Amino acid sequence: MPGRVPGRNFLFVPGPTNVPDRVQRAMVVAMEDHRSSKFPDLSTSVLNDLKSVFKTSTGQVFIFPSSGTGAWEAALTNTLSPGDRILAARFGQFSHLWIDMAQRLGYEVEVLDVEWGEGVPLDRYEEILRADRRHEIKGVLACHNETATGVTSDIGGVRRALDAAGHPALLYVDAVSSLASIDFRMDEWRVDLAVSGSQKGLMLPAGLGLLAVSRKALEAIPGAKSRRCYFDLNDMIKANASGYFPYTPALPMLYGLRESLNIIFEEGLDQIFFRHHYLAEGVRAAVTRGWRLGLCAREPKWYSDTVSAVVVPEGINGAHVIDVAFRRYNLALGAGLAKVAGKVFRIGHLGDLNELMLMGAIAGAEMAMLDVGIEVTPGSGVAAASNYWRSHDPAPRKKVSREEQFYESHSTGSIQG
Numbered sequence: 001m002p003g004r005v006p007g008r009n010f011l012f013v014p015g016p017t018n019v020p021d022r023v024q025r026a027m028v029v030a031m032e033d034h035r036s037s038k039f040p041d042l043s044t045s046v047l048n049d050l051k052s053v054f055k056t057s058t059g060q061v062f063i064f065p066s067s068g069t070g071a072w073e074a075a076l077t078n079t080l081s082p083g084d085r086i087l088a089a090r091f092g093q094f095s096h097l098w099i100d101m102a103q104r105l106g107y108e109v110e111v112l113d114v115e116w117g118e119g120v121p122l123d124r125y126e127e128i129l130r131a132d133r134r135h136e137i138k139g140v141l142a143c144h145n146e147t148a149t150g151v152t153s154d155i156g157g158v159r160r161a162l163d164a165a166g167h168p169a170l171l172y173v174d175a176v177s178s179l180a181s182i183d184f185r186m187d188e189w190r191v192d193l194a195v196s197g198s199q200k201g202l203m204l205p206a207g208l209g210l211l212a213v214s215r216k217a218l219e220a221i222p223g224a225k226s227r228r229c230y231f232d233l234n235d236m237i238k239a240n241a242s243g244y245f246p247y248t249p250a251l252p253m254l255y256g257l258r259e260s261l262n263i264i265f266e267e268g269l270d271q272i273f274f275r276h277h278y279l280a281e282g283v284r285a286a287v288t289r290g291w292r293l294g295l296c297a298r299e300p301k302w303y304s305d306t307v308s309a310v311v312v313p314e315g316i317n318g319a320h321v322i323d324v325a326f327r328r329y330n331l332a333l334g335a336g337l338a339k340v341a342g343k344v345f346r347i348g349h350l351g352d353l354n355e356l357m358l359m360g361a362i363a364g365a366e367m368a369m370l371d372v373g374i375e376v377t378p379g380s381g382v383a384a385a386s387n388y389w390r391s392h393d394p395a396p397r398k399k400v401s402r403e404e405q406f407y408e409s410h411s412t413g414s415i416q417g
């Protein structure tokens, strides 16, 4: 193996994602007293602004110094009692791990095993909820974006299934790899507990677990008998009321979060969702039209705008592609996890990204695939992505007034400048 060429490492795992320079700089701070009279300015501003990102005005957001996994645990233990029944579908490593956690915490999980490459089976959810006439199911789990397979599920559809069955169970959603990159609507979908983390769409290092909790879920806390201590929301609620935390908060992370929220509001959530779709479509063009390979997601309705799992041809080990990409080209691609280990490699396309950064990942993945003997046409992925991005707008077309149209068609500096 020749020595590695200098230059940037290209990070294209679906979390941690690239941290924008502005966020990195905002985190370089001297430590300060988290019990000072000034500290609540920071904490209340980030807690309030996160509500807009979850699209909730009635819910309450909590920040734990943990990763997303901690927020999974907080969601379950604060609202359930040992032995409670939960309905959940398993179709990838992350939906699996949340189920595994629920089982280890002592809940009784009705697991629907679904083909990896599909998402939450709405019909089966509705059927089971309708059949549960005594409302023994206390919680319904849904993984919004299954990061292992690149599959996005219809959370509004899960809400409709609950409503159609007239079922009062709490709705728990894993929004770790969708929040701030794929549209998520806590209030509209009446999600009760929404879990996320800092190192995906929020463009921060790992280290914060986020949990948004509905009024209904807050009311369930006193009756929830599960043992909890570090993740007890009662302690958080008490301390947060005056802008403090029950234990030492991760201060630089909170400053980073403040800056990341500024960046998010400057671009606007709608534009962020649009950009992720636009970038994802270019990557999918490279995979399917350029390389003529398949995606793990079985149908377009499951396609994720934050991560694509590319299926490698029979007889090739996906881990080999990833290793060559890393060692030879300084490109980090996402591994195939569990059931799809060796069968796929993943390209993360979320967070602080644009077309040309993704071109690096597409070109590098293509070079690594050629190196391990996958017969893709050299340049085909880049060409297909280029065709897509050159012929599509990176922002929704604005409805412009007549005067603006006149101005735009008569202005000289807009094209050649």
Ligand SMILES: *Cc1c(COP(=O)(O)O)cnc(C)c1O
Binding pocket: 015, 067, 068, 069, 070, 094, 143, 145, 146, 147, 174, 175, 176, 177, 197, 206
């Ligand atoms: C990354 C991820 C998690 C786990 O988050 P950690 O921060 O690693 O604990 C959970 N669910 C999904 C869908 C994820 O993508």
